[in-house]
Amino acid sequence: MDAKNVSASTAHEFVISRTFNAPRKLVWKAWTDREELMKWFGPKGCTLPHANMDFRPGGIFHYMMLTPDGKEMWGKWTFREIVAPEKLLLVNSFSDAQGGITRHPLSDSWPLETLSTTTFEERSGKTTITIHWSPLNASAQEISTFNGAHEGMQTGWSGTFEQLEAYLAQA
Amino acid sequence: MSPDRLDATFSALADPTRRAILARLALGETSVAELAAPFSISPPAITKHLKVLEHAGLISRSRHAQWRPCKLEAAPLREVSDFVEHYRQFWEQSFDRLDAYLQTLQASPTLEMKDKKNGRKKR
Numbered sequence: 001m002d003a004k005n006v007s008a009s010t011a012h013e014f015v016i017s018r019t020f021n022a023p024r025k026l027v028w029k030a031w032t033d034r035e036e037l038m039k040w041f042g043p044k045g046c047t048l049p050h051a052n053m054d055f056r057p058g059g060i061f062h063y064m065m066l067t068p069d070g071k072e073m074w075g076k077w078t079f080r081e082i083v084a085p086e087k088l089l090l091v092n093s094f095s096d097a098q099g100g101i102t103r104h105p106l107s108d109s110w111p112l113e114t115l116s117t118t119t120f121e122e123r124s125g126k127t128t129i130t131i132h133w134s135p136l137n138a139s140a141q142e143i144s145t146f147n148g149a150h151e152g153m154q155t156g157w158s159g160t161f162e163q164l165e166a167y168l169a170q171a
Numbered sequence: 172m173s174p175d176r177l178d179a180t181f182s183a184l185a186d187p188t189r190r191a192i193l194a195r196l197a198l199g200e201t202s203v204a205e206l207a208a209p210f211s212i213s214p215p216a217i218t219k220h221l222k223v224l225e226h227a228g229l230i231s232r233s234r235h236a237q238w239r240p241c242k243l244e245a246a247p248l249r250e251v252s253d254f255v256e257h258y259r260q261f262w263e264q265s266f267d268r269l270d271a272y273l274q275t276l277q278a279s280p281t282l283e284m285k286d287k288k289n290g291r292k293k294r
Contacts, residue, residue, distance in 0.1 A: 042264075044268065
């Protein structure tokens with residue numbers, strides 16, 4: 001297979017941000033405390049019936065997410081750097097019940113591990129969370145897969161994507 | 172949906188020239204010559220891109236007409252669209268839930284969330 005850390009293929013970062021009407025201390029705790037995380041993490045209607053948290057550099061958050069239609073999805077965060085209450089670096093991966101790292105359920109060439117850098121910035125009592133997301137130790141093919149999916153998430157491509165959506169609507 | 176096919180679609184979409192070709196085809200089917208016109212690359216290079224797109228099932232080429240027009244295929248794009256939408260929704264909806272949770276926390280400073288009778292604080 002492809003060599004790791006191929007410098008010729010540059011991964012594009014995926015960035016998502018939201019500002020919350022709450023002080024940073026509160027947002028940080030909601031993001032890093034097991035019980036609090038279980039109250040909100042995951043899309044609408046999802047629950048976390050299982051969650052193990054060992055919040056320290058090198059520690060993990062291992063969870064099972066149950067979707068509204070009853071599908072189980074295991075995931076794992078491995079904390080790499082913790083700068084309370086400003087910054088959190090973690091390695092993201094799909095997982096099994098035992099905590100082993102697994103492939104993406106829908107894509108064999110999705111990066112096995114991705115790196116999330118989450119920053120917490122407070123301004124006038126409001127807190128802005130920004131997540132930067134990129135492949136970690138990925139092969140050229142994994143980077144290409146991430147970029148291909150990622151291009152669909154970006155505004156530069158979304159103009160085109162709207163045209164395609166319009167086309168899909170008629171097809 | 173098979174992982175192999177989704178992966179082929181992602182690889183195909185990772186290239187800007189191929190995305191531009193798809194964008195052009197979203198307007199309707201056309202010839203290879205017309206597809207090549209806006210790009211400063213050789214016809215063989217365009218043909219190579221078309222082969223990648225065809226392999227991913229993103230386009231098809233008609234065998235009926237001699238000029239073999241290229242046509243956009245909807246199904247793989249819909250799969251990519253669903254995949255991408257899933258990631259966006261994951262975070263947008265998590266953020267919505269976090270926002271609601273943070274509001275609840277601030278509305279009841281004593282965190283007596285189970286006791287709804289005490290939830291009627293001013294502000």
